[in-house]
């Protein structure tokens with residue numbers, strides 16, 4: 315379903331030594347014996363997702379769509395990027411009559427954003443889904459403080475009917491608050507970390523509320539779970555991980571994820587979080603960056619072609635475009651584009667990919683390509699699972715625990731000290 319290709323020779327990358335290493339990692343993963351293995355719940359999540367559980371999420375989403383015109387989803391990092399990535403990838407670029415809208419908040423701290431959001435939704439019915447596994451993250455907690463008050467001011471005691479909380483089953487300030495106020499709750503499983511949680515209620519409730527088919531999304535991920543679990547040199551998840559590690563060891567310590575599809579820009583953001591937060595530890599890891607072409611060929615393209623030679627490029631190529639335009643023949647050809655007549659804009663991009671990839675390769679940038687057959691729920695579910703699985707292999711090759719994020723505590727502690735949060739004064 316997904317294919318991975320490389321500008322070099324893949325057989326030279328997966329040497330006997332590398333294969334033995336991948337063999338060990340495969341067993342660590344599937345026998346749940348590697349570092350952080352208590353967070354491997356996502357690995358067989360798609361095959362464990364029951365019809366009734368998916369049905370419950372779907373029904374809640376339908377209820378939200380009946381009671382509201384706008385769902386505000388509050389969360390940060392893994393508690394927002396998965397849903398945002400899927401919704402952006404599948405939504406039309408322009409919607410004049412928005413019947414139902416999903417808007418994100420709490421992914422940053424910004425007074426103007428929150429104030430204008432509250433003004434923007436005035437006159438339309440609103441529901442809230444606040445998502446935080448720990449239930450204590452400052453950014454979403456702050457946004458929720460304002461938005462919960464907004465809901466109470468607007469709906470009085472009925473606000474509780476419109477607020478949905480996704481958090482840990484047993485602990486956290488958000489859980490206590492949800493119980494106290496009687497908000498409907500969804501669980502972030504203990505054994506699934508934020509950036510691996512897109513197929514749990516964290517991602518599925520907002521995605522279903524946005525009107526997308528969560529069953530197809532999970533079915534796609536289920537197919538990936540089955541097809542990518544083989545220990546095989548033809549397994550694209552293993553190939554991608556092996557390539558990344560090989561290139562890293564050759565000194566290519568930055569990976570540029572490139573796409574010609576603006577719709578995939580939040581899949582890129584999700585990917586950056588997944589790989590950056592999973593691998594960047596102990597002074598190791600590939601730094602993940604992203605570009606959208608051809609837009610960025612007119613900016614970062616210069617650096618990629620000619621700048622410091624420590625980066626490789628991974629293209630996400632969409633084989634089939636659902637919606638497209640063919641260039642037509644103009645009678646006067648004043649713009650001198652008639653040579654393109656009959657070519658679709660998607661075909662133009664496929665050619666632009668070839669040309670760009672060859673140019674960057676000749677500039678010393680190794681090239682990886684991942685081909686996605688189609689952009690729909692099923693294929694996206696497959697794709698996201700592919701990236702999560704490959705990320706686990708990648709981090710284990712670096713001897714890194716893919717499932718913790720100790721480094722994100724340092725900035726928080728400083729902010730708390732500066733703001734004199736009780737317990738942090740000294």
Ligand code: PA5
Nearest residue numbers: 391392393446447448451508509
């Ligand atoms: O991937 C992760 O674990 C993190 O990015 C978290 O999702 C993020 O920090 C938000 O955490 P929480 O859901 O506890 O508010």
